[in-house]
Amino acid sequence: xTVTATPxxxxxxxxxxxxxxxxxxxxxxxxxxVAAVLLVMLGATQLSNTEFLSEQGIKDLLLNATILVxxxxxxxxxxxxxxxxxxxxxxxxxxAFAAGTYLQDGGSSLIAILLAVxxxxxxxxxxxxxxxLGKVPALVVTLGTLYIVRGIDSIWVGSQQITADDxxxxxxxxxxxxxxxxxxxxxxxxxxLAAVGYYLRSYRSGREMYALGSSPEAATLAGVxxxxxxxxxxxxxGALAGLAGALYLARFGNVDSATGSGYxxxxxxxxxxxxxxxxxxxxxxxxxxxxxxxxxSINSVLPAIGVSSVWVTAINGILLLLAIAVDRILAxxxxxxxxxxxxxxRSARHA
Amino acid sequence: xxxxxxxxxxxxLTKHSALARxxxxxxxxxxxxxxxxxxxxxxxxxxxxxxxxxxxxxxxxNTLPIALIALPMTMxxxxxxxxxxxxxxxxxxGAVMGAxxxxxxxIETIIPICLLLGVVCGLVNGLLVTRLGLPxxxxxxxxxxxxxxxxxxxxxxxxxxxxPTQYLDFGAGRIGDTFIPYALFPFLVLLAIAVVVLHAxxxxxxxxxxxxxxxxxxxxxxxVKRLKLSMFVTTGVLSALTGVFWALHYxxxxxxxxxxxxxxxxxxxxxxxxxxxxxxxxxGGAIAGVFLLGTLQNAMSLQNVSAQSQIVVTGVLLVIxxxxxxxxxxxxxxxxRRRTAAAPPPQAAPST
Numbered sequence: 001x002t003v004t005a006t007p008x009x010x011x012x013x014x015x016x017x018x019x020x021x022x023x024x025x026x027x028x029x030x031x032x033x034v035a036a037v038l039l040v041m042l043g044a045t046q047l048s049n050t051e052f053l054s055e056q057g058i059k060d061l062l063l064n065a066t067i068l069v070x071x072x073x074x075x076x077x078x079x080x081x082x083x084x085x086x087x088x089x090x091x092x093x094x095x096a097f098a099a100g101t102y103l104q105d106g107g108s109s110l111i112a113i114l115l116a117v118x119x120x121x122x123x124x125x126x127x128x129x130x131x132x133l134g135k136v137p138a139l140v141v142t143l144g145t146l147y148i149v150r151g152i153d154s155i156w157v158g159s160q161q162i163t164a165d166d167x168x169x170x171x172x173x174x175x176x177x178x179x180x181x182x183x184x185x186x187x188x189x190x191x192x193l194a195a196v197g198y199y200l201r202s203y204r205s206g207r208e209m210y211a212l213g214s215s216p217e218a219a220t221l222a223g224v225x226x227x228x229x230x231x232x233x234x235x236x237x238g239a240l241a242g243l244a245g246a247l248y249l250a251r252f253g254n255v256d257s258a259t260g261s262g263y264x265x266x267x268x269x270x271x272x273x274x275x276x277x278x279x280x281x282x283x284x285x286x287x288x289x290x291x292x293x294x295x296x297s298i299n300s301v302l303p304a305i306g307v308s309s310v311w312v313t314a315i316n317g318i319l320l321l322l323a324i325a326v327d328r329i330l331a332x333x334x335x336x337x338x339x340x341x342x343x344x345x346r347s348a349r350h351a
Numbered sequence: 352x353x354x355x356x357x358x359x360x361x362x363x364l365t366k367h368s369a370l371a372r373x374x375x376x377x378x379x380x381x382x383x384x385x386x387x388x389x390x391x392x393x394x395x396x397x398x399x400x401x402x403x404x405x406x407x408x409x410x411x412x413n414t415l416p417i418a419l420i421a422l423p424m425t426m427x428x429x430x431x432x433x434x435x436x437x438x439x440x441x442x443x444x445g446a447v448m449g450a451x452x453x454x455x456x457x458i459e460t461i462i463p464i465c466l467l468l469g470v471v472c473g474l475v476n477g478l479l480v481t482r483l484g485l486p487x488x489x490x491x492x493x494x495x496x497x498x499x500x501x502x503x504x505x506x507x508x509x510x511x512x513x514x515p516t517q518y519l520d521f522g523a524g525r526i527g528d529t530f531i532p533y534a535l536f537p538f539l540v541l542l543a544i545a546v547v548v549l550h551a552x553x554x555x556x557x558x559x560x561x562x563x564x565x566x567x568x569x570x571x572x573x574x575v576k577r578l579k580l581s582m583f584v585t586t587g588v589l590s591a592l593t594g595v596f597w598a599l600h601y602x603x604x605x606x607x608x609x610x611x612x613x614x615x616x617x618x619x620x621x622x623x624x625x626x627x628x629x630x631x632x633x634x635g636g637a638i639a640g641v642f643l644l645g646t647l648q649n650a651m652s653l654q655n656v657s658a659q660s661q662i663v664v665t666g667v668l669l670v671i672x673x674x675x676x677x678x679x680x681x682x683x684x685x686x687x688r689r690r691t692a693a694a695p696p697p698q699a700a701p702s703t
Contacts, residue, residue, distance in 0.1 A: 134677065134678075136677060140627050140670075140673045141670060143669060144673075147618075147665050147669065148663050150666075151659050151662035151664075155660060268492055269492065272492075278486045278488060278489045279486065310503045312500070313497075313503055314504060315500065316500070317494060317496030317498070318500075320489075320496065320497075324490065324493065328484065
């Protein structure tokens with residue numbers, strides 16, 4: 001992003017390596033910082049309320065985070081390509097209802113989950129097609145699909161509701177049980193997270209997503225299939241939102257026409273708090289997942305230390321502002337340091 | 352400074368209108384205006400109860416919050432920024448209004464305090480965007496949550512309804528039996544000011560110049576940061592004013608007033624042909640977009656179209672409104688290129 005772009009415009013002798021190392025350190029520190037804040041927060045809460053990190057407490061924390069982690073992972077990939085997907089909340093809602101309807105009619109759990117994923121991927125493909133072919137701002141298009149999908153969902157659902165009684169027991173148990181304190185849902189989310197993280201880090205097409213986000217023009221000139229990559233990112237994001245919908249159903253067992261509305265803003269906050277910049281090309285899905293964990297943990301921490309839940313929204317917003325402001329100030333500092341180093345190097349060479 | 356401003360902004364515009372004329376394409380904002388007229392004529396002739404004065408006053412009264420915020424939002428989007436916190440600012444201003452009223456203050460003191468609060472909200476957005484150089488989208492998503500959260504802290508889940516009658520009448524009433532709500536007049540004054548500022552002053556031209564190319568605008572001597580900051584503050588003040596109006600119009604101040612208003616405003620503004628990339632659009636188009644959506648919703652409600660289907664229509668319109676001009680521009684350019692096959696094409700690639 002900005003840091004990588006500004007500093008080393010001069011002769012590329014040894015500074016790039018040094019610069020890169022410094023930048024890497026800052027971004028690593030970013031994920032570490034989120035993790036540290038999370039740990040301190042949980043630790044402090046545990047000290048003031050010893051019940052907080054009981055076996056059930058940890059399980060609840062993980063369960064609450066699972067769905068947001070999944071959606072944030074998909075969103076992070078889209079944001080890395082310098083786009084955004086605001087329709088995730090609506091897609092989550094409609095896939096949850098689709099899976100629920102299918103299970104209500106006596107379908108199998110696995111096929112219900114696959115159905116939700118496929119439906120999500122379909123909406124992702126629609127977003128991707130509009131953004132990459134129409135070359136229109138992602139924010140506007142996905143704002144439109146947010147409305148459209150929510151509207152279709154509301155027409156379809158009407159005043160119906162799916163409750164846990166309608167679902168097969170195996171599916172509901174899958175949403176609650178786990179191995180010791182780790183729920184199955186969290187394991188699934190972790191597997192998805194690791195797979196996507198590995199893909200972005202080690203595959204050519206994954207790296208191309210970063211290239212695309214850093215500079216779309218440069219990526220096009222370098223032969224990156226821009227449309228295809230944007231499409232991939234949106235399909236992945238949609239599919240993960242669909243999967244999250246199915247897991248939402250398993251966890252809460254209750255779906256109506258308002259399920260997931262307003263969720264897009266939480267997801268975007270989680271991604272940004274986790275260090276994935278809106279300007280594209282930086283951050284990682286692990287950071288986004290940590291951001292999601294941090295945001296959902298705040299929701300459990302506040303009641304545990306006796307703060308009223310009316311504070312949650314304000315704290316989330318201020319946290320997001322702090323995260324981007326600190327990020328920006330750090331980036332400016334790094335850029336200044338690099339400029340100074342480059343200047344010293346230049347004067348040393350001239351001397 | 353004014354001369355420089357004009358120089359940098361005008362070529363861009365003349366090129367586009369020339370292109371549009373060349374390809375025989377209609378300007379988007381005129382098209383939206385025409386669509387609004389057609390819709391109004393159809394509604395008057397085919398929709399029962401649409402034409403009576405009471406319904407028309409409802410239509411205008413319910414659309415006014417969106418129209419009010421659309422004025423500064425248009426300028427902000429033209430200068431290449433966006434403010435998603437407007438709905439929350441309106442909610443916060445309503446909540447503070449309710450809380451202060453409960454505390455026994457006079458409404459004549461409360462309203463200026465609310466407007467001042469709008470200044471502060473706008474300043475926070477503007478300073479974060481201009482001083483730290485953060486993307487306005489990320490900042491205002493943050494403040495959107497923060498302001499709404501503060502509103503919730505201020506008022507809790509109470510709702511305040513017992514404002515003085517003459518103010519409530521002003522917010523909800525209309526002049527005699529006509530279709531004109533009282534609140535339309537202040538809006539018309541603000542609209543006139545906004546049109547003059549945007550389309551007939553150096554400030555307005557500067558906004559277009561900033562949206563077209565921020566760097567070029569800065570080099571031609573425009574105080575980019577200061578202008579953007581003042582736009583954010585204006586947006587904050589008008590959002591706070593809308594919050595006050597909302598509380599009076601619906602006779603209820605709650606922390607969740609005007610939730611989701613930002614999306615309606617942005618949808619309407621974009622529908623009116625304001626380019627999200629900045630630098631293009633007219634206030635007339637934006638207002639036509641606002642009233643097009645408002646009229647459509649009113650007519651659909653009268654025809655018993657469910658609220659859910661209305662959401663779908665809004666979404667489809669929004670997608671069309673961004674795809675339409677781009678496709679139109681590409682068609683116009685293709686035509687222009689074909690006609691001037693001998694001469695070199697004026698502009699090869701569509702600006703993205």
